[in-house]
Amino acid sequence: MNAVVKSMRVDWARITSGGWGMIAGYMLMSPAMMALFGILFGGDDSAGAIAWLYQYISGMNLLMFVSFVTFPAVYQDTGNNADMNGLMPVSRRNQVIGRYVYLLLFGIMLVVENTVMYPLGFAAAGALGTMGAMPWRTIAIQGLVYALCSALVLVCSYRFKGQTLMYVVVFGGSALLILGFVVTMRFEDQVRAVAEWLGGHVFSSMGLTVALGVVVAVIALAVSYLASVRIYERREM
Amino acid sequence: MVLDALSGSTPFALSVNGVSKQYDSGFRLDDITFDLPAGYIMGLIGPNGAGKSTLIKLILNMVRRDAGGIEVLGLDNIADEERVKEQLGVVFDSGYFVEVWTVNKVEQAMRGLYATWNHRRFEQYCKRFGLDRRKKVKELSRGMLMKLMLAVALSHDARLLILDEPTSGLDVLSRDELMDILHEYIEDGEHTVLFSTHITSDLESAADFITYITHGRLYFTGPKDEFLDAFRVVKGGLADLDETLRAKAVGIHRYETGFDALLRVEDVKALAGDRRPQLLVEPAGIDDIIRLTNVRKGNAR
Numbered sequence: 293m294n295a296v297v298k299s300m301r302v303d304w305a306r307i308t309s310g311g312w313g314m315i316a317g318y319m320l321m322s323p324a325m326m327a328l329f330g331i332l333f334g335g336d337d338s339a340g341a342i343a344w345l346y347q348y349i350s351g352m353n354l355l356m357f358v359s360f361v362t363f364p365a366v367y368q369d370t371g372n373n374a375d376m377n378g379l380m381p382v383s384r385r386n387q388v389i390g391r392y393v394y395l396l397l398f399g400i401m402l403v404v405e406n407t408v409m410y411p412l413g414f415a416a417a418g419a420l421g422t423m424g425a426m427p428w429r430t431i432a433i434q435g436l437v438y439a440l441c442s443a444l445v446l447v448c449s450y451r452f453k454g455q456t457l458m459y460v461v462v463f464g465g466s467a468l469l470i471l472g473f474v475v476t477m478r479f480e481d482q483v484r485a486v487a488e489w490l491g492g493h494v495f496s497s498m499g500l501t502v503a504l505g506v507v508v509a510v511i512a513l514a515v516s517y518l519a520s521v522r523i524y525e526r527r528e529m
Numbered sequence: 530m531v532l533d534a535l536s537g538s539t540p541f542a543l544s545v546n547g548v549s550k551q552y553d554s555g556f557r558l559d560d561i562t563f564d565l566p567a568g569y570i571m572g573l574i575g576p577n578g579a580g581k582s583t584l585i586k587l588i589l590n591m592v593r594r595d596a597g598g599i600e601v602l603g604l605d606n607i608a609d610e611e612r613v614k615e616q617l618g619v620v621f622d623s624g625y626f627v628e629v630w631t632v633n634k635v636e637q638a639m640r641g642l643y644a645t646w647n648h649r650r651f652e653q654y655c656k657r658f659g660l661d662r663r664k665k666v667k668e669l670s671r672g673m674l675m676k677l678m679l680a681v682a683l684s685h686d687a688r689l690l691i692l693d694e695p696t697s698g699l700d701v702l703s704r705d706e707l708m709d710i711l712h713e714y715i716e717d718g719e720h721t722v723l724f725s726t727h728i729t730s731d732l733e734s735a736a737d738f739i740t741y742i743t744h745g746r747l748y749f750t751g752p753k754d755e756f757l758d759a760f761r762v763v764k765g766g767l768a769d770l771d772e773t774l775r776a777k778a779v780g781i782h783r784y785e786t787g788f789d790a791l792l793r794v795e796d797v798k799a800l801a802g803d804r805r806p807q808l809l810v811e812p813a814g815i816d817d818i819i820r821l822t823n824v825r826k827g828n829a830r
Contacts, residue, residue: 295611297641298641298642301642302638302641302642305627305630305634305637305641306638309627309634310629367627370627371623371624371626371627372623372624372625373626373627374625375625376625376626378586378590378591379589379614379619380614380642381610381611381612381613381614381617381642381643382611383610383611526593528586528591528593529586529591529592
């Protein structure tokens, strides 16, 4: 039996510690909300409302999937469960690989769910005919944001424990958002100029944009993985 | 049986060679070396803070060693970590399962880790130990939690069982039951136990070998009988506590009306030559040896 698979099995037991119902609830909440609001907003002129709603619910779904990535670390930090990592016949590197495989699997599930949710909302509203094109750009950006956020959160889960991890994710995340907002406001002209240049020279080409997004995601995940292995192999349990 | 092991005909289940570990706190485990032949029980003893748990964590590669080497069943514990841990069963003094897991969920998590997991055996141990498979880990008493860890360790045919203070907080019946299980476990000569404890009465009957660590240093390693035969406790009144006795004693505990001193057997023989009939000489128990080799210096004045 492959060591990475063994590690993933233990992590799966941790992820489902609260029961399968909780996982199913987490997984299905966003599509269920999309369908529910679709029914509530149903009508011929609902296309705008559904498209607007989709931005929020799919964004919320993105945060939910990023939080999934921390589940094994959160449960292992309860009691002495972290000791189990020292006993299992899986090297530390293979344990880390298992978590990054989960990160990728959750990413695929997020993209699939967010792809299905859009037509689902329109179908629930009885306005599938007015749906128009799929919001691939939004879905691609969400995929990239998920890769960046989860890469950062996962490496933090190796550096920080339990409650500290929560503080780092919540307060660190908020601080980054505020910093981004302040920088944008303070250097509005420069930011606009850079954005216009990127829009004209890079994002104007769909192929180049996708390639750049993939490269950024791969680099972020690779750096995160190497940092996680380095931190975890040096950690004393 | 122990003589066979010492003659070198028995392979070692565990070899610790010159292992050292320095912590930032200042504590140092210094140059620990011992061998545990396969098919025996070794007691790892020492007072609290002596370094027993650190040594076990070094064997499990849970903390990094600064020097030395460790081989488990002939394999390097770091280079062959996954193969080594396939064959290890571990019982800690506190549970390592997620507290909201049920006993069933524990099996579900653990069986995925070991190719040799035996569901039927786990079921048998659950029945023998009275473990309710629907109960959550947090609902189990300390004794039942220890039994659950033991059931897990024994259900994947671990060849080396490492127990870190498993009996602390257990009643005498549970401790006896554990000893019975350990004896059954090593019966075939293939399985081995390293048992860390400061409840030394557990070891008086069960252990074949003793490794005694104090203040991070190895004090003794070898057959238990040799350990016990090496020392005697000498008791007397305060007037008998002269310079000769002080110089020969490994440790002395003074109290209001007299003293207990730990002496090596050869020194006791020398004292007998001095004709001191008022001194009482008794065999030393493991507790006596630990107590009197760790006696505070002020106590001996």
